[in-house]
Amino acid sequence: MNKKKMIPVILSSAIVASSFSAVNVLANPSDSVTPITEQSQKNWNENSNVPIFVKEKYAEKFPSSNAKNAKAYLIKNEKKLGIQNAKHNLKVKNVQKDELGMTHVRFHQTKNNIPVEGSEIIVHFNEENEVVSVNGHVNKNAETDFVATTSSVTSNEALKIAKSSVSAPVKLEYAPSSELVVYPFEGKNRLAHKINVTFLGDEPGNWFVFVDATTGEVIDKYNALLHTEGIKKKHHKGVGNGVHGDLRQIHTTLEIVQGEGASFKLYDESHDDLEGIYTYDHNTGELFENESSSWKDPYQSPAVDAHYNSESVYEYYLEEHGRNSLDDNGMAIVSYVHYGTDYNNAFWNGRHMTYGDGDGEFMVPLSAGLDVAAHEMTHGVISHTANLQYRNQSGALNESFADIFGALIDEDDWEMGEDIMAPASKEEGRTALRSLSNPSKFPVSEERAPYGNGMYPEHMDDYYDMPIWVDNGGVHVNSSITNHAAYLIGEEIGKDKLGQIYYRALTVYLTPTSNFSDARNATVQSAVDIYGENSDEVTAVENGFDQVGIH
Structure with a gap:
């Protein structure tokens, strides 16, 4: 293999990723994980991650914008929203008031008072205390499925299992965290210990491991290495x-x-x-x-x-x-x-x-x-905001938002990593790691190429349908589609406005399992909030997503 042809090609939470085995430091740690099962990419079925995005045509007014009234709205509108037993199953996560005078109440879905992983609903009040929209994701199966309520496996036992499963060192730089959750996986909801283990070393990791709280089995795991006195x-x-x-x-x-x-x-x-x-x-x-x-x-x-x-x-x-x-x-x-x-x-x-x-x-x-x-x-x-899960489309959005703000803060161009490329890279035409303006001018790694046309995609027609055990389902590849949408929008309205819209979408509307369509809805709604329903900015956002095939 010609080493010079294998230039690192992907920005990520580990800033570059590649499958080139001869240079281990280029490997995204998640790529080398043996899949738990070949059905892993089906872990979110249609009933375990149902999107909600409702805009109220006739907004319901309340005396105040608070969690109690948000819960009352959800209880009253369960059928319209497609949720069940909101009174008992939705717990307030946080309440946020923004500079536009809007209030956003974020709820976490629970089962027997245990949080359902990835399922959140946000109620949005305008400054007149009217509910104007609701969005998020709900796990419909969690309400009807039987899920154990007590753990047979202790958190310490789960931690030992998790550390062993990811070859974590005995001594960790940071104390691991552990939380009991209901975890939807392969069409089934299971009580699990969600363990986060972080370490450095030759193969650093920021692993999330889900250990079945009844059997001790590792259900799922992914690396989010999103890499004195006097x-x-x-x-x-x-x-x-x-x-x-x-x-x-x-x-x-x-x-x-x-x-x-x-x-x-x-x-x-x-x-x-x-x-x-x-x-x-x-x-x-x-x-x-x-x-x-x-x-x-x-x-x-x-x-x-x-x-x-x-x-x-x-x-x-x-x-x-x-x-x-x-x-x-x-x-x-x-x-x-x-x-x-x-x-x-x-x-x-x-x-x-x-x-x-x-x-x-x-x-x-x-x-x-x-x-x-x-x-x-x-x-x-x-x-610390949307907490987008690092797999499939939500993971691609995680990478994409990091790229987009990278291009906004380093505002001279729409390239990523142009200042870290060494002479050999530039000689071979690799002048940057990734391009938001022209994604397809750069190739993907050899491991990922068979799932698409070999180049970074810039339209959903070229989407890489990758299994979960390769690049966490394409997080470093498919992100270039939403990157390109942001570029197209930014060229119309400028980087300053783009930043305001995307920051609002990230911090106000997106939830852990948001997909590309959710991102479009969140971004359009953010433009409406800031600039008005029929503004040029809203039109630019809609056109940008239209041009990359995200509807």
Whole structure:
């Protein structure tokens, strides 16, 4: 096999993905998982993930926009909405009021007070306290199916089973999480422990494992590697050279340790209500440290870019959308650089960004790309909002929204990863990882090519119908269709308006199992909310999705 022909081709939660077995660092971890069953791609049948999208022609008015009145509306309109027993089966997840004066009440479907995985319904009030729309997904089978209510398998036992199933190390960097859920899989609802295990190492993972709470069987799993005392601190402005030699103005911290002197470190705690921005050296596990405020050593360059880009992305979300960090609650923004050896990848592992240095032939250090940083950090935003499941069309939307905001934040073009491509890549015509404007100019990996025409699709006619055990059902390939829709819309209305519409769709309307049609509905409705029913912006959104065959 000619190594030079196998250039990394896909942005993802692990920023690139490929099936090239000779270079393991290119592999999306989920691709190498042995399928639990060949029927896995049928895990959501037509009754376990039923979409709801109702716009009220004659809005029902309530005294106030709150969870109680939202529940009352759902109970009254069960038949119209196609839901059952809303009084007992729908539990409030959160209530959100936005800048337009609208209130959005999000419910989680439950069975015997246990959450049904992926099933959420959102009731939307306008500023007049009228219910104007309802959307989401409901599991109709959960209401009638018998599901065990108590677990025969303890959470500790389930954790051991989950760790073993994904070859997790004995020592984990982060405490795993465990939740009892009703999990729809292969036409059956089963009580399961939902285990999230996160770790680094040679094959890093952010695994979600579903362990049957009665038998201990691993039902399903997927990798969402969506990849001192006495110290005085003083905020300090420094400068440094990035990977490409750009002079960066960066915010650092001067630490003065009594009896030991002073040093400068790559962390920034100067932003109001933000825990901080921290940049670590993966080789040492420590924050980057320097004797002066001038960061010019080539070894420091990837860290300078990661630190600078993290602040740029943070400021975009704060200034454009009023969002305070990835969780909108000021969580720390953490990056690690110098990960692995010749590692042509970067990833968001559910907690922080990690960047490889590239091999110098195909890629340079991946922290050099502002769009790469924006892509990874947007995965963090997604996990704290719609939480799109990382498989099939919802997973493709997860990748697509990360790409779209990458292109919005790095606003010079519609390409992804153009700043991380090394000379050999450019010589062979691989000038970027992905293109929103012209997806089909780049090929997909050899493993994925047999499921389509070999190039990234830009229309549903070229959709890759892939099994769940290959690329989690095509999340890194089919995302280019919705990417292209966003490009077409953006060319009509501009990137600023595109960002407002897509951010609203992500944070207000989408739910974990949303598909491409749901995304169209959510995006159109967001344009209606912001710009009006018959606005040019709504027309542009509808035309953009029409042109890629999403209805």
